Amino acid sequence: MVSVGTANGSGSQSANLIIHRALFKMGLPVSGKNLFPSNIAGLPTWFLIRVTEQGYPAPADDTNIAILMNPDTWEKDLSKLKKGSVAIYNSDTRMPVERDDLILYDIPCSKIARGIDSKLAKLITNTVYVGALSEIIGIEQEAIVEALKHQFNNKQKAIELNLKAIDEGRNYIKENHKKNQPWKVERRDLTQGKMIVDGNQAGALGSLFGGVTFLAWYPITPSSSLAESLIGYLKQHREYVDGSKTYAVVQAEDELAAAGMVFGAGWAGSRSMTTTSGAGISLMTEFIGLGYYAEVPGVFWNIQRVGPSTGLPTRTQQSDINFCYKLGHGDSTHPVLLPATPKECFEFGWRSFDIAERFQTPTFVLSDLDLGMNPWISDDFEYPNKPFDRGKVLKEEDLNKVESWGRYRDVDGDGIPYRTLPGNPHPDSSYFTRGSGHDEDATYSEDPEVYERNMKRLAKKHEGLRAKMPQPKIEHSSGKSKIGLISYGTVHTAIEETIDILKEKNVEINYLRIRALPLSPKVNEFIDSHEEIFIIEQNRDAQMFNLIKEELDSSNIKKIKSCAYSDGMPMAASKISANITEKTQIKINKKS
Amino acid sequence: MVSVGTANGSGSQSANLIIHRALFKMGLPVSGKNLFPSNIAGLPTWFLIRVTEQGYPAPADDTNIAILMNPDTWEKDLSKLKKGSVAIYNSDTRMPVERDDLILYDIPCSKIARGIDSKLAKLITNTVYVGALSEIIGIEQEAIVEALKHQFNNKQKAIELNLKAIDEGRNYIKENHKKNQPWKVERRDLTQGKMIVDGNQAGALGSLFGGVTFLAWYPITPSSSLAESLIGYLKQHREYVDGSKTYAVVQAEDELAAAGMVFGAGWAGSRSMTTTSGAGISLMTEFIGLGYYAEVPGVFWNIQRVGPSTGLPTRTQQSDINFCYKLGHGDSTHPVLLPATPKECFEFGWRSFDIAERFQTPTFVLSDLDLGMNPWISDDFEYPNKPFDRGKVLKEEDLNKVESWGRYRDVDGDGIPYRTLPGNPHPDSSYFTRGSGHDEDATYSEDPEVYERNMKRLAKKHEGLRAKMPQPKIEHSSGKSKIGLISYGTVHTAIEETIDILKEKNVEINYLRIRALPLSPKVNEFIDSHEEIFIIEQNRDAQMFNLIKEELDSSNIKKIKSCAYSDGMPMAASKISANITEKTQIKINKKS
Amino acid sequence: MSKENILGLPIQEYKGGKSTLCAGCGHDSITDKIIKACFNNGIKPHMVAKMSGIGCSSKTPAYFLSKSHGFNTVHGRMPSVSTGAALANRQLTVLGVSGDGDTASIGIGQFVHCVRRNAPMVYIVENNGVYGLTKGQFSATADEGSKSKRGVPNEIPPIDLTSLAIQLGCGFVGKSFSGAPKQLTPLIQAALSYQGTAVIDVISPCVTFNNHEGSTRSYNYVKDHDIELQTLDYIPSFTPIDEIDIPQGESTDVEMHDGSTIRLTGTKEDYDVHDRNAAIAAINESMAKGEHLTGLLYLDNAKKNIYQEMRLCETPLASLQEETIRPTEETLLEIMNSYK
Amino acid sequence: MSKENILGLPIQEYKGGKSTLCAGCGHDSITDKIIKACFNNGIKPHMVAKMSGIGCSSKTPAYFLSKSHGFNTVHGRMPSVSTGAALANRQLTVLGVSGDGDTASIGIGQFVHCVRRNAPMVYIVENNGVYGLTKGQFSATADEGSKSKRGVPNEIPPIDLTSLAIQLGCGFVGKSFSGAPKQLTPLIQAALSYQGTAVIDVISPCVTFNNHEGSTRSYNYVKDHDIELQTLDYIPSFTPIDEIDIPQGESTDVEMHDGSTIRLTGTKEDYDVHDRNAAIAAINESMAKGEHLTGLLYLDNAKKNIYQEMRLCETPLASLQEETIRPTEETLLEIMNSYK
């Protein structure tokens, strides 16, 4: 793994993305993790690049090559390196590297940059290490050029300038460091047809192809880039030639207003959504309760960051699962989608509208910072395989056909009522929506029986979701294993590697990935067929573990064990596997 | 049970309270439930009065005597009466009562009232039925007079006027209805030394005796009367002779602001609190997360009403248990007190400050509308048996004694750090409070280890609460019973009756009442020693049942069953007992 | 007035459910004027979205226009929900009703931003200076020194929503009194014709909690302190102007975007309904005297609304079909290629 | 300036941690002025409570007065937390710092009500027209037509916090520019002497996201369009007036409640700092011209603060002891008797 330690706002992100994409262009399934601070400029940032034949996306335990650009983290970064690791460092920061057990490459990045263009030196200081690294580990120049073109959107001047910095970086290494080091990359054919995309771009695209017509949002890291990507796509793909828009985007004054607008638009018949994180979800609490009880559709993306409170806004976590699932005072439960990859962000992006409109209820998509903001190597997205499901909406002609109509009647026995949209000219179409007690015909009611009946219908509707939400996937099956593993969301991306590590230790496991709440009965079946189950998740309080306890067969409860923890970093496979081997009660089956 | 059906805003509340207190003055442990609409005037209201030798506080199944004053509910109220019941009706509403299986008393309340004082007739129409009922069931005149004095605060004119209405009501019955009916009351000695008080008054008094110095609130039913009672007590008992105040009360612009003020005041060293309900709690979500993570004390009363959303604002429920316990995005958990009686509202009123300050964390008191707004017969409150516990606050002199100090260091191993208050002149006293990541010395930190360590300390602090919160009480023990029953909050008030009903059916049960979250290990012990456990609670989603599953020994989980339901009315014992006999798997032990 | 309006509908078609407010509540009078204004303007009931927050005032949409869809949202958040609805279906007439607690206390933030955004909607505040539904606590519009039912004076200065709206750039600001039907009806009619957010602050006595001696919102106090800025007449676009009685005195006609006309017959000299600073100064002066200056306080017909600012397409967003709003598979391929 | 202030403290005692803001950020200049103002006024650092919301601006309390307790609260809610702190300990000097997003977007409701309530605090808005910390989106104070870094113009009219505060009855309203040290320091000093809520709106360029051509909040734009209303001098109570250089030109002295004096040396004629309507009109006019009118815009020294309105006792609530705030057992018995 390569770790690049720089300062925020120093332009290192573009240098790192060039390395990342060049490796990708060489056919290597490369993983990239940007660890940035909650600040605009000056604080330490790291970028972790990992290349494995298997394309493991999670970060590794050890850094093999460290690029040291930031004096503030220099010593700590160095101290973490194991013997025999490589350190490439900007010698202009004038910090001697006092470890003779490392393979050292000094390079005067700042001086080189100034030599190329004294005015623009700051912009290309980091590009110099791109060249140095390329030379050291063998990144092909052709791949670098392709990556540069992509990064600078074919802007010739910028490409040339950066190319020069890269070349000089290469040359400096060639001329001054004729040593060997063990980490080299070689071209492969493992990224053919794939793309580099982050979950927020994917989610934005999914929303675009889901026919979003209304977005209200309030900026908050790490969700802003979903809204901002979507705005970009909408401008490109959803305006008439005269410039008029088939969508509305409102930057609301806060998250309460954003949620209110989403419900106003959803109520009036628009496919409406918002995207937020952390405190934003907390502020939407009251409105979500209204949406649940008044049965108004709306899609709520939550790109989870580290809580509680402001927490670590630029770190990743899965700690809003339980909170979002039951958000609101009183008894309430909501559908929650749990994408694990950009591809799934795309899919859930459009599917979430179908769910929200079919079930007439606020629908959450819970991504996280790791998924949302890091560059991922992704398979192609699949174009939606079915037309919009706009749910039970009665138009004028439909009302002509029915004898009578009541907004909250359970006509089909599935708990889902029919609705009409404002503007429907049929004389029976109007109804009054409220967050207070109401009967089947949407009339105000405080009658205990009416209340209880309505709440039971809502519970029935929720039960119906179990079968209609994306079902859990058995992602790995080794046949007769007694140990089962359950995870969800981005933790998934560390599990394939976990399985491989455990295999090495002769531990065979099966693996089920949950993709939505409420839980499918298939989760129970999976637990049934194992003796021991580990729930892997990225939070302190074992939230999914508890939801499984709550929703599933109590006879299974003794089997399940939690491997929950979170320190804000993407989970590493080694930690997960260690956790499992430590906790398992089952004698490890020796491979035959 | 007597049911009085009137219209809201017609002054019936005072008539009903006179009946209620007169029965109390006769030494009868009378229960009163006011079922009022979410409206100011004109909509149907009922008042249920129940007198039993045992003093059962929950409503009964059947109405024995109905007083019909409201034409809007007349028919429905009548139709619910069983054969042989009594109906007293205002014959001026000119509704013939067409049920010859009832014992009927007509009385021209309006005409009588007009006869007494044509101008004030409206105010005393309802008082006429007080007289009629008194005559019919035998409420002593002396008790009535005492109740009148209390109700009208010894205002002679009002007392005389109402007394006249009562007398004429009595006389009308005496002269026109010389029949027998089976329900009579007789003086007892069962209320000696007791008082009539509602939970909100009791909570306000508890806060007063807890030394509250800061209250920020925003009106919302059914919590407003707690704030308003407290304001009254503060005016009387907490002002200096010059009129200056030893407290501050702010009617905030909304619940977000109220919560913010509570934390500002708590941070600065005040015993601060708010009271709210329903939507108010939802709006405080973000702030509660801040209070948890930054460790700021504050007391949050939630007088629960029926959710979700606006729900039924004037009905009762226990559906915010889970929500409040884990309120906030990210991993967070809070102490929750669960009073069952006014006496406990008083006790938890003062104790909540000790908990909030000792644990430096937002502390919830979850009452409900039934407890908060209905008149209860209560034992005397006990004066706080210990001085304030203001927690780990370091003054200037304390800082002089310690070598160094860090706001979030776990010095004592209990997870609870030390704090200083602004204004402390010691040069080391200052620290920076934030909702973002921080280390032991309150310095900003995004370090993964620091984050995880801090979160684990918070979890440890929370664990410490289990033993320090009010412990569950075994309220009934029949020795060797295999069936255990668990409840909390006002549901408790129906359980004694439930136990009696079950005894009649030869079912012996033991009963444990939970008084706080997190759960005490004693709950587990109780479950351990039974074969079957029923959790009785007033919500749809079995919230306590799920928390018990989550927090307690998994080997016990199979034993527990939920009897959760809610229609907004206080639970009736008959429903609970039926629920239990239906669900039990244990062969009912015949009494020997 | 004829029995049927321009659409041939009787006034019954504009009525709602039975009110459950206290007998005599000012809000009920406003309900009547809303019914009349919609009837007079010949609005299609099914094209109205009735929006509200929480409070006695916010209940009133249930008491008018039962043929319209209504949304009784949460406390203080009517503006955001209305904005969403207005954007989702630009053909709707969005008619928001709120209370002073709902707007000026908990909802002042949404009010401010709503006014800035200028989505087409009529925003009526039924202003009684108290929280009616929670039994009479002061709201943020209660006048300093006004006494509660228990005799306790309010100690904090009020928020005046009209001057605030004008200062924030709102293009249509009116003030009225529930007891002034001649003024209120045309004011609502005019607001319904305005192309952006039109705010009307209506003093509406709470007969149960704020109608006593010492209150500056009691019916009697307001009746005595109501200074009508001008006489208002509203002439719908479909009524030829010469059919209208021309009132005595000097009058100014202002034409609205939908072709209707507001006729202002001046009572106060020198008042220019288009002068922002003067309007604010006049309001502040009248407040200082304990008076309520009522009428059309400010009008800016040139202001762009949110549809224009956004360049929203003519078809309501809610009516756009899959062909229009789901790009093709080719588009997806192209986009994906750009990530390769 | 002497090396030590009236308390004998060097300026170091008023400094804070190292800033993590972008080099050149306007907020850092304001931090310097806050340090200087507190030093000059001889404020005891431990008696200050530094309050803020969320944003780059709201981080700054970590960069000044490290000897003071600080509370970096949640986004937009600094005012409520400050109000609680001010009431819990009336001896504290509450010094709130916020951003334009924090105050005018999400926080406008709390701002409005804070100003109405008039708890003693200095409320500084570090106003750059954008959300710095979330990377440059427009805030609610962005001028109409001002261009984002990507060249997209802002389409909604701005909220001007100064005229809003004045209209809402705020008794001390100033405006300044982070690049105008001579004006800003005395303005903060004066605000620290004010007995109620003192609002200072400081234009503070965001060098990273809003300092480009086309932005009306760039350093250069503001430098060119800053119209200083008057020259300000602040004379602390402990400095005999005759020790002060009397500036040239006509000047007015305004005495503050704590005995200090603000000396206003007029540049703009006819401006009466006590005239609410005139102040609003002047601000509106200057805004219409694309200018920033800076200085002490409005002052009302007669206004009662919340302590006076409430009749709060002199001892800080936080210091009251159990004997005072827990009534006796006899009192409990009496109260219980009244329920019997």
Ligand SMILES: Cc1ncc(C[n+]2csc(CCOP(=O)(O)OP(=O)(O)O)c2C)c(N)n1
């Ligand atoms: C979040 C929230 N807080 C509090 C309440 C309780 N509440 C209901 S109505 C109301 C005040 C309504 O006042 P106003 O808007 O002036 O309406 P009015 O009843 O006076 O017409 C309040 C505080 C609520 N419903 N929701």
Ligand SMILES: Cc1ncc(C[n+]2csc(CCOP(=O)(O)OP(=O)(O)O)c2C)c(N)n1
């Ligand atoms: C409830 C909530 N929503 C969104 C955010 C994300 N956020 C952090 S700072 C900020 C804007 C800050 O803007 P401003 O107050 O102008 O401060 P500046 O950074 O410009 O100084 C936002 C939206 C948040 N922290 N909390």
Ligand code: SF4
């Ligand atoms: S309480 Fe007041 S506002 Fe509410 S309905 Fe009655 S009179 Fe109207």
Ligand code: SF4
């Ligand atoms: S982003 Fe802007 S506001 Fe934030 S620190 Fe940088 S220059 Fe200052």
Ligand SMILES: [Mg+2]
């Ligand atoms: Mg009101």
Ligand SMILES: [Mg+2]
């Ligand atoms: Mg800003």
